[in-house]
Amino acid sequence: MxxxxxxxxxxxSTPITSMRCRLLKVLSYIAIVxxxxxxxxxxxxxxxxxxxxxxxxxGVFLMLNVLFLKKFNNFKLASLVFIFTxxxxxxxxxxxxGYQDTxxxxxxxxxxxxxxxxGRKYGLYFSILFILTIxxxxxxxxxxxxxxxxxxxxxxxSFITISLITxxxxxxxxxxxxxxxxxxxxLKSINQKLQDEIQNSDLIKKELSENILDSENxxxxxxxxxxxxxDEKIKVEKISQxxxxxxxxxxxxxxEWDIVKNKLSWxxxxxxxxxxxxxxxRGIYETWLEKLHPDDKKHANEEMQTTLSGGKDFDTVFRxxxxxxxxxxxxxxxxxxxxxxxxxxxxxxxxxxxxxxxxVDIEKTEFVSLASHQLKTPVGALNWNLExxxxxxxxxxxEKQREIISDMYKMNQRMNDLINSLLNVSRIDLxxxxxxxxxxxxxxxxxxxxxxxxxxxxxxxxxxxxxYIGDLATIPADPKLLRIIFQxxxxxxxxxxxxxxxxxxxxxxxxxxxxxxxxxNGDSIPEKxxxxxxxxxxxxxxxxxxxxxxxxxxLYIVKKIAENGGGRVxxxxxxxKDTVFYASFPVSGMIKREGEKVLV
Amino acid sequence: MEDKKTILIVEDEKSISGALSDKLNNEGYTILQAKxxxxxxxxxxxxxxxxxxxxxxxxxxxxxxxxxxxRKDIWGKTAKIIILTNVTDLxxxxxxxxxxxxxxxxxxxxxxxxxTNKVKDFLNR
Numbered sequence: 001m002x003x004x005x006x007x008x009x010x011x012x013s014t015p016i017t018s019m020r021c022r023l024l025k026v027l028s029y030i031a032i033v034x035x036x037x038x039x040x041x042x043x044x045x046x047x048x049x050x051x052x053x054x055x056x057x058x059g060v061f062l063m064l065n066v067l068f069l070k071k072f073n074n075f076k077l078a079s080l081v082f083i084f085t086x087x088x089x090x091x092x093x094x095x096x097x098g099y100q101d102t103x104x105x106x107x108x109x110x111x112x113x114x115x116x117x118x119g120r121k122y123g124l125y126f127s128i129l130f131i132l133t134i135x136x137x138x139x140x141x142x143x144x145x146x147x148x149x150x151x152x153x154x155x156x157x158s159f160i161t162i163s164l165i166t167x168x169x170x171x172x173x174x175x176x177x178x179x180x181x182x183x184x185x186x187l188k189s190i191n192q193k194l195q196d197e198i199q200n201s202d203l204i205k206k207e208l209s210e211n212i213l214d215s216e217n218x219x220x221x222x223x224x225x226x227x228x229x230x231d232e233k234i235k236v237e238k239i240s241q242x243x244x245x246x247x248x249x250x251x252x253x254x255x256e257w258d259i260v261k262n263k264l265s266w267x268x269x270x271x272x273x274x275x276x277x278x279x280x281x282r283g284i285y286e287t288w289l290e291k292l293h294p295d296d297k298k299h300a301n302e303e304m305q306t307t308l309s310g311g312k313d314f315d316t317v318f319r320x321x322x323x324x325x326x327x328x329x330x331x332x333x334x335x336x337x338x339x340x341x342x343x344x345x346x347x348x349x350x351x352x353x354x355x356x357x358x359x360v361d362i363e364k365t366e367f368v369s370l371a372s373h374q375l376k377t378p379v380g381a382l383n384w385n386l387e388x389x390x391x392x393x394x395x396x397x398x399e400k401q402r403e404i405i406s407d408m409y410k411m412n413q414r415m416n417d418l419i420n421s422l423l424n425v426s427r428i429d430l431x432x433x434x435x436x437x438x439x440x441x442x443x444x445x446x447x448x449x450x451x452x453x454x455x456x457x458x459x460x461x462x463x464x465x466x467x468y469i470g471d472l473a474t475i476p477a478d479p480k481l482l483r484i485i486f487q488x489x490x491x492x493x494x495x496x497x498x499x500x501x502x503x504x505x506x507x508x509x510x511x512x513x514x515x516x517x518x519x520x521n522g523d524s525i526p527e528k529x530x531x532x533x534x535x536x537x538x539x540x541x542x543x544x545x546x547x548x549x550x551x552x553x554x555l556y557i558v559k560k561i562a563e564n565g566g567g568r569v570x571x572x573x574x575x576x577k578d579t580v581f582y583a584s585f586p587v588s589g590m591i592k593r594e595g596e597k598v599l600v
Numbered sequence: 601m602e603d604k605k606t607i608l609i610v611e612d613e614k615s616i617s618g619a620l621s622d623k624l625n626n627e628g629y630t631i632l633q634a635k636x637x638x639x640x641x642x643x644x645x646x647x648x649x650x651x652x653x654x655x656x657x658x659x660x661x662x663x664x665x666x667x668x669x670x671r672k673d674i675w676g677k678t679a680k681i682i683i684l685t686n687v688t689d690l691x692x693x694x695x696x697x698x699x700x701x702x703x704x705x706x707x708x709x710x711x712x713x714x715x716t717n718k719v720k721d722f723l724n725r
Binding site: 381 | 613615616618619620622623626686706707708709711712713
């Protein structure tokens with residue numbers, strides 16, 4: 001029954017079809033009512049039972065057809081069923097003589113109904129079919145039909161006339177409706193186009209909204225980034241403010257030199273440091289160079305060239321001469337920026353005034369120098385005068401006097417030693433002491449020191465053994481400093497070994513180093529004090545007992561001499577056995593050290 | 601007594617110059633004394649001593665200046681000088697180091713005995 005279910009949407013979709021559908025329903029109802037009325041009339045008052053029964057059956061059939069139409073909305077089938085049913089009724093009535101006299105003119109309604117229900121094509125076919133059927137029945141079954149030829153001729157002519165009128169009327173109407181349909185189709189296509197456009201525009205709108213969303217997101221992201229950048233900017237500004245504050249308060253001048261363009265930029269502090277006004281600054285490398293003290297110009301320029309060649313950062317001190325002839329010490333530091341090929345492009349640096357530090361340094365040195373002179377003068381005077389007294393230059397003295405003066409003399413010697421040591425330590429700490437290595441005979445030096453200490457050694461009855469190994473005649477050393485090392489090591493060994501001890505001295509040139517070792521079999525150094533033995537003003541507890549007069553500076557001085565001269569010192573101390581102090585230098589000797597002061 | 605050598609001591613500290621002159625006097629030298637460089641220069645140019653013992657830090661004129669001034673004189677150019685000082689600043693001494701007739705001693709670090717021997721050596725050069 002798929003054809004029943006086939007909904008004819010094309011028909012229903014047009015206004016004509018829906019109108020025809022309504023017409024079909026109205027005609028069906030009229031036909032049903034008429035059929036039922038005439039059916040009952042035929043059955044009961046006229047007793048024409050057969051005709052009446054057929055009429056009632058057809059009436060029920062038409063009712064079913066209407067229900068079918070309502071249910072399935074299939075106008076094509078329902079209308080054809082209706083037309084054929086009507087066709088059948090009329091032929092049936094025509095044959096059975098159901099029409100009384102002029103009743104046969106009802107035939108003329110048939111073409112009208114077909115035309116209006118199904119249009120011109122069906123109207124024409126059914127009219128022809130109807131006429132041919134009537135003519136066929138009349139010609140071949142004339143006796144069967146209760147109408148004469150005149151009646152049939154009149155009916156058929158009326159029939160044809162109505163058919164023709166309807167046909168032409170509809171053709172006119174169809175043209176109109178065609179044009180209407182055309183317009184409608186046009187409208188439809190326009191509508192379709194519009195719909196498409198709307199759809200397109202919807203798509204575009206969608207795309208646009210997506211784009212807008214995208215761009216909104218992008219905007220958000222950009223805003224976030226901008227916010228971050230803003231934050232960073234604020235941070236950088238804060239840091240820069242802090243830096244400016246720091247450089248300002250510390251009076252640090254900042255400069256930048258574009259090497260390619262030879263453009264030198266100074267901040268205001270730089271101008272202050274060079275004693276010039278910002279407007280007098282010409283902004284090229286040579287401007288800086290010409291402000292320098294003539295004695296420092298060459299060195300500073302060389303340092304700068306070293307930095308430019310990528311050697312190291314610029315880090316030096318030079319003097320500048322202000323326009324008012326004042327001399328200032330400037331500490332300068334700068335680093336180089338190079339491009340990918342290593343070509344220098346920029347240098348950024350700082351300057352600050354260290355004149356005050358320099359002045360303090362000079363004052364310190366002068367103070368130490370003055371203090372030493374002031375202290376040493378009375379000590380020296382005492383020394384010589386006591387020596388004269390002891391020597392009997394001012395007359396004979398008693399034994400008691402000799403004893404007392406001798407103690408005073410020794411005490412004064414100690415004072416002198418202490419002053420010398422303090423002086424040396426201050427020079428070491430100030431970093432101003434000189435190491436001036438010359439070819440030195442280390443054996444002679446050791447023997448000299450031993451000779452100086454001979455009296456002390458004899459008093460304690462020590463046994464000294466000496467071992468000189470390898471060539472030691474011309475190893476470079478600062479004689480004064482080498483003497484200090486021997487003096488400290490040997491005199492310590494003498495001091496801190498109990499009577500009749502054994503002191504072994506070895507100086508050897510071996511394996512590219514010169515090694516001095518002085519051992520004694522005295523008290524060992526307490527374990528917990530070992531780490532401090534070379535520190536300043538430290539004395540081991542048992543050393544203090546043995547010799548309360550030591551000043552705790554000797555080993556510190558030895559260590560500093562060795563370290564600054566390219567060597568090293570260390571010791572070994574074994575409980576109950578011996579204590580050995582070592583000093584080692586490369587066989588090339590002590591390293592030269594520039595300075596201002598010698599050690600005494 | 602013809603060969604009795606004359607030594608000029610230029611020293612502002614009395615106890616030092618006193619000890620020095622007593623010792624050297626006992627050793628048989630003729631002693632001249634000056635309290636500062638200016639006085640010392642004057643005496644030196646007048647008396648032409650065989651040896652001068654000169655302190656560095658002194659009022660009016662220091663020992664370095666005095667030595668320099670002496671070197672300008674024809675006699676003074678080759679006069680024998682021993683600088684006696686407690687100053688161990690190398691730069692100061694360096695200026696007058698390059699002379700054969702020059703010695704540099706730190707007072708407090710030498711005994712009078714040692715100094716006397718040095719003087720003897722120097723005079724025999």
